[in-house]
Ligand SMILES: Nc1ncnc2c1ncn2[C@@H]1O[C@H](COP(=O)(O)OP(=O)(O)O)[C@@H](O)[C@H]1O
């Protein structure tokens with residue numbers, strides 16, 4: 001299997017995870033199951049309200065890249081952190097996992113390192129409250145040219161659309177990769193994010209993306225129609241369209257063929273990172289030239305591992321799991 005360089009670009013975020021029941025979410029005005037952006041004051045309030053906390057490096061595409069790195073792919077993550085203690089440990093953590101983190105922590109960044117207060121309900125659902133600090137100031141100037149020189153694959157994070165600087169960083173990354181003969185993909189990230197930036201997403205998918213991964217709600221929100229119609233519209237615009245549906249089968253449309261990959265539904269311990277690790281497994285297969293079913297099965301295996309423990313990144317050796325499943 002060939003192993004091209006995979007580059008991720010997204011928000012570098014530290015996840016602060018705690019358990020909370022649905023009554024608590026309601027009381028605090030937290031919408032269940034989505035990513036909501038919060039300002040600094042509310043971030044501090046939510047942080048203070050958390051019981052036992054787990055702090056761990058997160059960020060959606062960064063989680064995917066961490067998964068790919070652990071699978072042995074050469075990988076880099078382009079993100080931005082401040083030179084505070086969270087930011088330094090974030091950058092060191094990526095490097096320790098074998099992932100190049102080309103942008104050094106910025107000592108005098110005006111905002112602290114981004115963080116997300118994530119509440120996990122008894123049913124395993126995660127509700128994210130993200131304070132976009134230094135990470136969201138990522139702009140085109142923060143995208144170095146060197147990692148793109150040999151082509152490969154760049155995976156972009158839809159959440160970056162929430163700031164104009166992110167959109168420019170994003171376009172530069174896709175352009176550099178295509179110029180080098182590689183491919184680009186994107187995760188739709190979140191239904192409210194797709195709603196906020198519907199036209200930009202549609203234009204990007206039609207014009208520049210080789211692979212798009214989203215969950216059911218993200219796809220139906222983007223195209224404002226039922227799932228089959230939404231995926232049909234996406235497939236007219238993009239070669240590989242992937243839809244995850246939590247505990248239901250994954251749908252993959254590639255070059256006119258539709259594949260469904262079964263999922264065995266469980267009650268997650270913590271659903272944080274399910275979509276991100278699905279993407280890691282899927283892309284591992286994709287960049288290795290595997291067929292849609294194998295890519296989907298790799299994605300499902302990686303997602304099922306991450307939802308069986310707290311935290312958005314794999315704890316088990318996924319290559320061993322892939323071998324046990326006959327996928328490699
Ligand atoms: N309850 C569940 N049982 C089993 N697998 C799940 C469950 N929820 C999520 N997954 C796995 O995680 C993948 C992504 O989940 P999904 O909820 O669709 O995405 P996101 O985390 O982006 O919202 C699914 O395709 C599936 O493989």
Ligand SMILES: O=C(O)C[C@@H](O)[C@H](O)C(=O)COP(=O)(O)O
Pocket residue numbers: 011013014015035058059060063116126128130159189271272273274275276277312
């Ligand atoms: O990006 C955020 O706002 C939160 C991330 O740090 C978090 O790890 C995440 O995105 C989890 O992803 P998902 O549960 O797969 O959507």
